Amino acid sequence: MAKKTYDLLFKLLLIGDSGVGKTCVLFRFSDDAFNTTFISTIGIDFKIKTVELQGKKIKLQIWDTAGQERFHTITTSYYRGAMGIMLVYDITNAKSFENISKWLRNIDEHANEDVERMLLGNKCDMEDKRVVLKTKGEQIAREHGIRFFETSAKANINIEKAFLTLAEDILKKTPVKEPNSENVDISSGGGVTSWKSKCCS
């Protein structure tokens, strides 16, 4: 048996207004940690996390974008490569919820047509400061035919579930390929397909 690092590579993208907690959501998922100090993301960053779904090792390459408008040209150039996009808003910030339509439009304009989308209402631990009802989030998600979770990076609510669900939805759409020769290139490209070396069972 050969040692394989992963079977599939999925590229995910986090978008949404500045300060809604995209970086914190990702940090919770990748490092299972939370940091209260707010450092605005500069342009674009990424993290890697390997998960196992249906017996497959799936490497998630998750791109974290800056929500600030001034980085728009940099961040939108990363939409096209994404297989899954998480649109995050802050349940204590009405503006971030209103802007969902703007972000969805960005997806339509810049992302791949069959990209898997998901809506997250973050900071759901701050119930006393909530201004966006959960039903509102559910409604807009239903209207656009996308999944919805309320999450909290701080209290670790639904974070892993959201990422795994998104990965699963992408996996369902991924064509099953038989591993071929030992020379299969496991660059990012080849890694997207199944990769196993020759002697694999």
Next chain:
Amino acid sequence: MEFGEESSPALAFEKNAFELTVEDVYDISYVIGRDLLKISSTGEEVSDLQFRIVRVLEMFETLVNKYNLSLEEMKMERDNLRSELDRIMKDGSSSGQSIQTGGPNQLVVDLTDPNRPRFTMQELKEVLQERNQLKAQLMVAQEELQLYKSGILPQAEPALVEVDLTPPAAIENILLQYENSQGSNHTVIRGSPVRMP
């Protein structure tokens, strides 16, 4: 003494021409008029002179009036400009030290501000790409190191090392491969394929 009596209106004759007011002109008229009266008692040949003097005094009155009005207008204009300047200077110093608007869609940058914008979006893009590439390479190196440490990889055979450098343009290719599952245009650093003995 007659002099003390008429000293006040007669003073107008001694004034600087540019400081004359219409009142001074009236004083001058008064003095000249009185002097004419004294002379006129001697004969009537002064009456022509009297009309001419009156005419000159009228012209004099108009000129002095006009001059004073213009002077007043200019002083007002000067004061307005001065307060306008003060207002602009005050606005300028209070509206942020480094960045002011210089018109629609324009920024005025203070060259002495150490935090002034200096780099282009393209430059930032390149730096971020390089940062992300290095980060990806570090992850690969760490992963590989872990494999060596855990004894999974034999020392003799280098691991198959993959580096995903995917800048935006390259991501597109990955998506194509995702669909076609063949070929690659990516930067791949590879040793010999990993095989168990």
